[in-house]
Amino acid sequence: MIYTVTLNPSIDHVIEMNELQEGIVNKVNIENFYAGGKGINVSKILKEHGVENIALGFISGFTGEFIKNNLEQCGIKNDFINVLNGYSRINMKIKTNENETEINGLGPSISSSNIKDLFNQLEKLSSNDILVLAGSIPPSLSDNFYEEIMKQLSTKNVKIIVDARNNLLLNVLKYRPFLIKPNHNEISEIFNKEIKTIDELIFHGNKLKEMGAQNVLISMGGDGAILITESNEIYRSNIPKGTLKNSVGSGDSMVGGFITGYLKTNDYKEALKLGAASGSATAYSDDLAKISFINELSSQIQITKL
Incomplete structure (x- = not known):
């Protein structure tokens, strides 16, 4: 469950x-x-x-x-x-x-x-x-509340996904969360520096892996998303065409789509594709996305291995 x-x-x-x-x-x-x-x-x-x-x-x-x-x-x-x-x-x-x-x-x-x-x-x-x-x-x-939760569950092998900012996120890394999902601004906040390029994002995403995260999913707004996997593969998604209507919930929708894609295929590329489609569909909707629109946009998502 x-x-x-x-x-x-x-x-x-x-x-x-x-x-x-x-x-x-x-x-x-x-x-x-x-x-x-x-x-x-x-x-x-x-x-x-x-x-x-x-x-x-x-x-x-x-x-x-x-x-x-x-x-x-x-x-x-x-x-x-x-x-x-x-x-x-x-x-x-x-x-x-x-x-x-x-x-x-x-x-x-x-x-x-x-x-x-x-x-x-x-x-x-x-x-x-x-x-x-x-x-x-x-x-x-x-x-440190998320940290305390992960400490309690550390022997149970539960796959834990964390989407949080600053210390809430940093404090859990020692317990090796299955996935973390910072956005590009949150990466800048964590490392207290302006990050301007994709290479810099990947570098700092790998730093978070070194600190304990198994997989790092970085959302970049209009520039798509980057996934650094537990086996050190790096993938990037584009975003489909559309008009931004809603800045609330697109990152959460990406997480929901990623989980769905991973459960259905056990493939990180497909998880990223469905995550990107779900996040974009919410961004182009007045509220959280509907499945029909997610499926429509999914065909426009391309995943590139970097």
């Missing part, structure tokens, strides 16, 4: 308006509400591909109930832990004719008993399972 963990899920309140002005009343043209969070996005894309999975994490209050109900309406199994203090956050994403603005909430306060409940769930995983750790954590948790 595949399990996704979203420690700080949200309601994404997506607003479209002509312009946003401070100090006055602004009216929206279109608004939608979605259950959000990186792990949840991965769950939704996996489900779109017909891959069953279970969403884990913390929810709280009436906003948490919305998140749970939204996933159930999508046919996604979940086993969220209910938190008593606070509310699952609401993230506002405001799209105008000129740009996008995001205002993100904080999330609930996670207690030690909540943490114990999550670790008890994870203790049941085995070598047949895949675990996706994705996204930010609530302020009440430390940035």
